[in-house]
Each structure stands twice: as structure tokens, then as C-alpha cells.
Amino acid sequence: MINYTSRIIAGLICTTLSLVISASGTFAQNDPLPSWNDGPVKQKIIRFVTSAVSPGEGYVKEPERIAMFDNDGTLWCEQPTVEAEFAKSRLMGKAKTDAALRETIARVSAAMKNGKSADVQRDILSLLAASHSGLSEEEFADAVRVWLSTARHPKSGRPFTEMHYQPMQELLTYLRENKFQIFLCSGGTLEFMRVFAPALYRIPRQNIIGSSINLETRYNNNGETDVYRKPGIARINDKDGKPVGIELHLGIRPAFVGGNVRSGGDIAMMRYSQGRPSASLQILVNHDDAEREFAYAEKDNFSLNAATKYGFTVISMKRDWKQIFPK
Amino acid sequence: MINYTSRIIAGLICTTLSLVISASGTFAQNDPLPSWNDGPVKQKIIRFVTSAVSPGEGYVKEPERIAMFDNDGTLWCEQPTVEAEFAKSRLMGKAKTDAALRETIARVSAAMKNGKSADVQRDILSLLAASHSGLSEEEFADAVRVWLSTARHPKSGRPFTEMHYQPMQELLTYLRENKFQIFLCSGGTLEFMRVFAPALYRIPRQNIIGSSINLETRYNNNGETDVYRKPGIARINDKDGKPVGIELHLGIRPAFVGGNVRSGGDIAMMRYSQGRPSASLQILVNHDDAEREFAYAEKDNFSLNAATKYGFTVISMKRDWKQIFPK
Numbered sequence: 117m118i119n120y121t122s123r124i125i126a127g128l129i130c131t132t133l134s135l136v137i138s139a140s141g142t143f144a145q146n147d148p149l150p151s152w153n154d155g156p157v158k159q160k161i162i163r164f165v166t167s168a169v170s171p172g173e174g175y176v177k178e179p180e181r182i183a184m185f186d187n188d189g190t191l192w193c194e195q196p197t198v199e200a201e202f203a204k205s206r207l208m209g210k211a212k213t214d215a216a217l218r219e220t221i222a223r224v225s226a227a228m229k230n231g232k233s234a235d236v237q238r239d240i241l242s243l244l245a246a247s248h249s250g251l252s253e254e255e256f257a258d259a260v261r262v263w264l265s266t267a268r269h270p271k272s273g274r275p276f277t278e279m280h281y282q283p284m285q286e287l288l289t290y291l292r293e294n295k296f297q298i299f300l301c302s303g304g305t306l307e308f309m310r311v312f313a314p315a316l317y318r319i320p321r322q323n324i325i326g327s328s329i330n331l332e333t334r335y336n337n338n339g340e341t342d343v344y345r346k347p348g349i350a351r352i353n354d355k356d357g358k359p360v361g362i363e364l365h366l367g368i369r370p371a372f373v374g375g376n377v378r379s380g381g382d383i384a385m386m387r388y389s390q391g392r393p394s395a396s397l398q399i400l401v402n403h404d405d406a407e408r409e410f411a412y413a414e415k416d417n418f419s420l421n422a423a424t425k426y427g428f429t430v431i432s433m434k435r436d437w438k439q440i441f442p443k
Numbered sequence: 444m445i446n447y448t449s450r451i452i453a454g455l456i457c458t459t460l461s462l463v464i465s466a467s468g469t470f471a472q473n474d475p476l477p478s479w480n481d482g483p484v485k486q487k488i489i490r491f492v493t494s495a496v497s498p499g500e501g502y503v504k505e506p507e508r509i510a511m512f513d514n515d516g517t518l519w520c521e522q523p524t525v526e527a528e529f530a531k532s533r534l535m536g537k538a539k540t541d542a543a544l545r546e547t548i549a550r551v552s553a554a555m556k557n558g559k560s561a562d563v564q565r566d567i568l569s570l571l572a573a574s575h576s577g578l579s580e581e582e583f584a585d586a587v588r589v590w591l592s593t594a595r596h597p598k599s600g601r602p603f604t605e606m607h608y609q610p611m612q613e614l615l616t617y618l619r620e621n622k623f624q625i626f627l628c629s630g631g632t633l634e635f636m637r638v639f640a641p642a643l644y645r646i647p648r649q650n651i652i653g654s655s656i657n658l659e660t661r662y663n664n665n666g667e668t669d670v671y672r673k674p675g676i677a678r679i680n681d682k683d684g685k686p687v688g689i690e691l692h693l694g695i696r697p698a699f700v701g702g703n704v705r706s707g708g709d710i711a712m713m714r715y716s717q718g719r720p721s722a723s724l725q726i727l728v729n730h731d732d733a734e735r736e737f738a739y740a741e742k743d744n745f746s747l748n749a750a751t752k753y754g755f756t757v758i759s760m761k762r763d764w765k766q767i768f769p770k
Contacts, residue, residue, distance in 0.1 A: 322692065331687045333683035333684075360658045
């Protein structure tokens with residue numbers, strides 16, 4: 117808590133200073149991204165959006181103003197992965213009488229602690245399937261809602277829904293004001309994200325693309341119809357699954373993509389975005405701020421190498437963000 | 444052509460007469476549904492929409508104003524099924540050297556002629572998979588676009604995109620004006636519908652729910668990323684598949700559902716809609732107008748029986764629609 121509080125205070129000081137600075141700076145009057153430090157990254161984003169809405173080179177027609185954002189590590193904190201925490205809490209009961217389940221949980225927990233969640237991606241999703249099936253979609257959503265209302269981030273002690281990035285919230289608003297439609301495109305499962313994303317990011321349920329477990333229409337004795345969650349994963353919306361998920365949902369190559377460094381999960385949709393016939397921008401959040409958030413990297417440097425090769429814009433949380441979390 | 448022309452003329456006369464009648468009728472000033480005959484069905488729709496937007500019983504909150512429409516036989520003519528015609532035209536070349544394919548085509552064609560397309564639903568979709576795979580999503584969309592620009596309805600000689608129902612177009616507009624979001628929820632495949640639905644119905648690509656074939660992200664030698672269509676069907680969006688499709692796409696039980704009698708394909712999503720905690724309306728188009736369109740029924744009367752049991756509103760094309768096709 118002390119660590120975290122000091123981070124918040126540091127953030128506050130930075131913000132205050134930056135307000136003073138920006139009063140005489142480039143974005144004095146109407147800075148759309150006040151929590152971003154002035155510099156090449158911020159300028160590149162603003163230049164892209166300004167061009168997108170102005171006739172001429174870089175113009176993006178309104179129906180093509182599709183912005184696709186990853187969630188974990190891009191819009192909110194992924195240390196620990198929130199949906200895995202939810203799964204663990206739901207699995208506690210079941211695990212008491214299920215040794216295989218206990219082993220899988222142990223494996224995932226260990227990987228999480230070592231920041232190697234990518235190595236157990238399938239384990240994570242099998243846990244989600246095991247913990248989240250055997251009930252209707254609405255019952256599941258209720259369970260998520262109840263859990264989110266009491267669960268707390270292990271380090272900050274704040275609700276997980278407060279662990280989102282203030283600069284990214286400003287970016288969402290900025291894009292929205294310029295008539296971009298914002299979509300979530302995450303490895304998280306659909307019904308989990310639908311519980312918090314509409315209120316947290318102002319992203320409606322119909323703009324959420326995610327992993328899905330097997331679903332089935334069922335009729336109960338009262339003649340009522342439910343969509344029931346069966347064990348088993350239907351589709352994983354990660355890596356090469358992301359362009360497929362976008363294609364299944366709307367089939368428009370996004371003009372703007374936001375992702376992050378951790379497991380290479382967002383590179384495929386960034387390259388897919390670059391296949392647009394006209395302008396596009398891809399931004400990649402790099403978690404390099406151990407002081408205010410977390411610092412972690414990929415062993416093989418896959419995402420940062422791809423950024424260099426394909427010209428994605430890398431955001432250094434340390435350098436580019438004045439403030440990380442909301443106050 | 445003579446038959447069809449006479450139908451059009453009959454339609455014109457009806458419309459002219461009805462304009463005279465309605466000038467002194469209930470909806471004299473602001474009839475939102477001018478191609479609908481006055482009567483219980485039209486009144487029920489207007490009553491539902493009026494209540495949905497007015498405080499009190501029957502009110503539907505704005506984010507819940509989701510209207511889900513089937514396409515074939517609900518919004519446009521399904522005699523013959525347009526996507527099957529496209530598939531047949533694409534398959535001609537391949538069939539020359541493929542006997543099994545020739546047999547499947549013959550089976551489907553025979554069933555279509557006898558109005559039994561429901562019996563060969565899986566055959567139809569396997570043909571679609573066979574004819575539509577082996578190219579990228581964009582290449583496929585181009586092929587659909589080219590075909591639609593030249594193909595003609597066998598009876599009317601009009602482009603298929605002119606064979607949509609004028610009364611349903613008015614209903615879409617009416618719902619849209621009352622802040623309903625319109626979605627297509629059809630057994631047709633996604634990328635096929637995306638080519639025409641945005642212009643034809645003002646339904647954006649991101650509001651289209653349909654059947655899907657297997658997709659894969661591929662990288663070519665130039666480092667370009669495509670979503671490639673592989674053989675095989677990923678999901679059939681028909682019957683019990685429709686609530687699942689809605690759940691995968693947005694997870695909101697629709698307040699309004701439009702479907703039609705033919706194969707029982709829309710009953711599941713209508714029952715699913717009735718599971719809403721508050722008001723909902725389900726309308727079922729009955730093709731009973733051999734004179735102006737086609738007359739066909741289900742052998743087991745499944746959809747009409749369900750309508751009686753669950754209180755869906757049945758539209759008689761003959762009785763309720765002044766005009767069928769646009770002029």
C-alpha cells in the first residue's frame with residue numbers, strides 16, 4: 117500500500133507540474149490527452165487523428181474509423197490477470213475434490229507469479245472453461261458482477277475496475293470525439309468483459325470481441341429459453357485469433373489498434389490493420405515502469421522487434437505517461 | 444415476366460387506393476408504415492414502438508432497443524434463396540470435374556424447386572463452404588459484388604437487391620427513428636450479407652450475425668496479412684444457433700424480432716426474446732400471397748403453431764401488406 121500510495125502521490129505531482137507546463141505548451145487550450153507527456157508518441161497520435169478527420173492524405177472515411185483495443189495490459193493492469201483471479205476464486209470450491217484441477221491451478225499460479233502467463237495461455241483458458249460452465253449466460257454475468265464488487269487488487273487494494281490507465285481513457289474519449297467507433301479485442305472471454313467494459317470504457321456490449329466458450333440454446337420446463345454455457349472453449353481470441361475475431365464480428369480492418377507487450381498477442385491484429393488501403397496507426401504499450409506500475413518484457417522481444425520491423429508506435433509508460441491510474 | 448408485371452401493377456393500384464383511403468384514416472398525417480394495411484398487426488407494431496419509447500409499462504431502455512431481423516423470407520425474397528444461387532453459379536466451374544459436387548448440387552436444386560430448402564440446409568451450407576473457400580475475405584466479397592451486379596431474379600428479372608420488401612424497409616426506418624438498433628440475424632453467411640446489407644437495409648457490417656465458415660490468419664511472402672477462408676463450416680446461425688449467435692455477438696436479448704415461416708428457423712430467437720424481463724414483440728411473416736409474391740408453408744406448421752402458443756404476431760403478406768416490393 118505504501119508503495120502504491122507513493123506512486124499515486126508521484127503521479128499527482130507530475131500531473132500538477134504538467135498542468136503548469138502545458139499552460140504554456142503546444143496543447144495549452146485544448147489538450148485532448150492531458151495525461152500524456154508531450155513528445156513524439158503523443159504528437160504522432162494527434163497527427164494521425166487530425167489527419168483522419170481532415171480531407172487530404174491520411175483521411176479515414178467515417179465507417180472505417182474503427183479502433184480496436186486489447187484490454188489486459190493495454191487498457192487496464194494485467195498483473196495479475198483479472199479474469200484469472202476471478203477463475204481462481206470460482207475454482208476454490210471445486211478444487212477441494214479435484215486433484216487435476218488443483219494441479220492446473222498450481223501451474224497457472226506459478227506462471228503468473230513469474231510473469232510467464234503466456235506459457236500457460238491454454239491452461240488459463242481451460243480453467244476458465246471449467247470454472248465458468250454449467251450455468252446460463254445471465255447467471256454467469258451475475259457471478260462476475262458479485263465478484264468484481266468485492267475483489268481487490270493484491271498490491272493496490274483498489275477494486276480491479278479502478279486499475280485502468282488514465283491516459284488510455286483519454287485516448288478513447290479523443291478517438292470517440294473524432295467519430296471513431298471503439299471496439300475491445302481481447303483474449304478475455306466475452307461475458308466476463310461485458311460486465312465491466314460498458315461502464316468502465318463506454319464500450320457497448322456489441323463492440324466487444326473476445327474468447328468464447330461453447331454455448332447452447334436450452335429450454336427449461338417452464339418453456340423458458342436460455343443460452344447455456346457448456347464446458348469447452350469455442351474460440352481463443354489471441355494472436356492469429358484476433359484478425360479472425362475481427363473478421364467474424366465486423367470484417368473491417370481497423371484504422372487504429374492499441375495493444376501491449378507481454379506475449380505477442382496483439383501483433384497479428386496490428387499487421388492486419390496495416391493491410392488497410394489507406395492510413396492506419398498501431399500503438400504498443402510497453403510496461404517499463406516498475407515504479408508506478410510494473411516492468412516486464414518478452415523473452416524473445418517479439419512484439420518490440422515487430423514494432424521496429426512494421427513501424428508500430430511504442431508507448432513507454434515511464435516516458436510517455438504523466439499519470440498511470442485514475443486518482 | 445407478365446405475371447410479375449401484373450403483380451407490380453396490382454401493387455401500384457393498391458398503393459394508390461390506399462393513399463386515398465389513408466388520407467382520411469388513422470395515420471393520415473404521419474403514417475410510419477404507409478405500405479401496411481391498417482389492421483390489428485400494424486396497430487400492434489405501432490402500439491409496441493410507441494410504448495417502448497414512452498415512460499410507463501412497455502418502456503424499453505435505449506441500450507435494450509435491439510431489433511433482430513432474419514433476412515431470407517423476412518426482409519427479402521427467398522424464392523430462390525439468393526446465396527444458394529450465388530453458390531450454384533460459383534460451383535459450375537468446379538462441378539465439371541467433381542461428381543460428388545454435381546450430386547450435391549442436383550439434390551439442393553431439386554429441393555429448392557420443391558420449396559423444401561429446409562431439408563437440405565446442411566447440403567446448402569456444405570456447398571457454400573466448397574464454393575467459397577480458398578480465397579481471402581476481401582477476394583470473396585469482390586466475387587459476391589461482381590455476381591450481384593449482374594445476377595437477376597429468375598421470375599421478375601430484377602436484380603436480387605431489388606427483391607426486398609417495402610413494408611419491412613418502412614419498419615426498419617420506423618424502429619431506427621425510435622432509437623432501436625437494427626441487427627441482421629440470418630442463416631446466410633457473414634461476408635455474403637456484408638456486401639449488400641449496409642446499403643440495402645442501412646444495417647452496418649458490425650450489426651450482421653450469420654453463419655460462418657472456417658477462417659485463418661495468413662501471411663504472404665510480402666509480409667501482408669489476410670484472413671483466409673478455409674473449407675468447412677464454423678457455425679450455423681439457424682434455429683437454436685440464432686440465440687447462440689446473438690449471445691456471441693452482443694449478449695442482449697432482443698426486444699423486437701422479425702422472422703418468417705418456412706423452416707422454423709426463427710422460433711428459437713423469438714422465444715429467447717421473450718425471456719427479456721420487460722416488453723418484447725415478435726413478428727412472423729407468413730408467405731401466403733401467391734399472386735404478388737409466393738405462397739408456401741411448413742409441412743408440420745411448426746412456426747405458426749409456435750406463434751399461437753407463444754403469442755407471436757403473424758403477418759399475412761396478402762392481408763397486411765399493401766405493397767410487397769419497391770416500385
